[in-house]
Amino acid sequence: MISLEEQSVVVHLSDEGRRVLRQAGMELPESPGIRFDVQEESGRGLWIRLDYPDGFRHVLLIRWEYILAMDVIVGDVRTDVLPN
Amino acid sequence: MEIVIEGWRAGGEERKEANSVPASQLPSLTDEQKKVAKKMGISEEDYARSAFAGKRNQERLLAKTRRFAEILDRILRSRLDEARIERVRLITIEHEYRVEISANGRKFVFRVPENMVDDFVEGGSADVGRLIERNLDSVIAGSAV
Numbered sequence: 252m253i254s255l256e257e258q259s260v261v262v263h264l265s266d267e268g269r270r271v272l273r274q275a276g277m278e279l280p281e282s283p284g285i286r287f288d289v290q291e292e293s294g295r296g297l298w299i300r301l302d303y304p305d306g307f308r309h310v311l312l313i314r315w316e317y318i319l320a321m322d323v324i325v326g327d328v329r330t331d332v333l334p335n
Numbered sequence: 336m337e338i339v340i341e342g343w344r345a346g347g348e349e350r351k352e353a354n355s356v357p358a359s360q361l362p363s364l365t366d367e368q369k370k371v372a373k374k375m376g377i378s379e380e381d382y383a384r385s386a387f388a389g390k391r392n393q394e395r396l397l398a399k400t401r402r403f404a405e406i407l408d409r410i411l412r413s414r415l416d417e418a419r420i421e422r423v424r425l426i427t428i429e430h431e432y433r434v435e436i437s438a439n440g441r442k443f444v445f446r447v448p449e450n451m452v453d454d455f456v457e458g459g460s461a462d463v464g465r466l467i468e469r470n471l472d473s474v475i476a477g478s479a480v
Contacts, residue, residue, distance in 0.1 A: 253428050253429060254428065254429065254430050257345055257346060258428065259385045261376065280378070280381075282376050282377055282378060283376030284375050284376030284377045285377070286377050286381050288345035288347075288350055289345070300345075300347065302350075308347075322375055323428065324385055325341075325342040325343075326389045326393070326427070327342070327343075328339060328340070328341050329393045329396075329397060330337060330339050331337075331338040331397055332336065332337055333336040333337075333338060333401060333404060335419050
């Protein structure tokens with residue numbers, strides 16, 4: 252089962268979602284997609300991790316209803332060999 | 336024994352490191368990567384920082400998986416002398432290990448939730464270690480049927 256905890260995601264927000272996040276003090280890029288680091292997912296939405304310029308870490312909830320699409324950057328495959 | 340890390344994560348430390356690296360020192364993107372960043376609707380720099388953090392995170396996951404594989408291999412051999420681990424795969428997005436084992440001419444898969452491995456290998460929890468051993472015993476017994 253997929254778990255988004257600690258994944259890097261690119262989220263496409265609704266206009267309302269962008270408005271609400273700006274109201275919450277976030278500086279959003281003008282690009283269509285916005286990359287976030289997920290702290291945790293819940294039934295209410297996505298808890299994202301933000302490092303603010305004041306040096307403090309914040310965790311912010313984006314409600315699912317504001318998320319139109321999401322791309323999870325899962326990454327590539329890394330292999331190694333251990334002697335048996 | 337093969338160790339496979341499928342994917343990476345946005346670990347807090349690696350992300351902090353990636354964010355502090357000057358843009359000029361980030362690995363340059365291939366043309367294909369630039370195209371994907373554009374399709375995803377994010378900047379090339381944001382894409383490069385994600386990949387940088389992800390690669391660093393994979394190093395940490397690889398080290399953790401090596402330690403787990405070595406411990407599990409010792410446990411397995413104490414039960415079945417001729418048994419061996421063929422491959423240990425960490426599926427990062429599912430937070431799960433899949434260990435492919437061969438014993439008595441048969442092959443089977445032993446699945447372990449990653450949080451158990453964290454508690455055992457990094458947290459030193461003897462209780463979780465015993466639980467993993469019991470689970471392994473059940474899987475070995477089941478594979479012999």
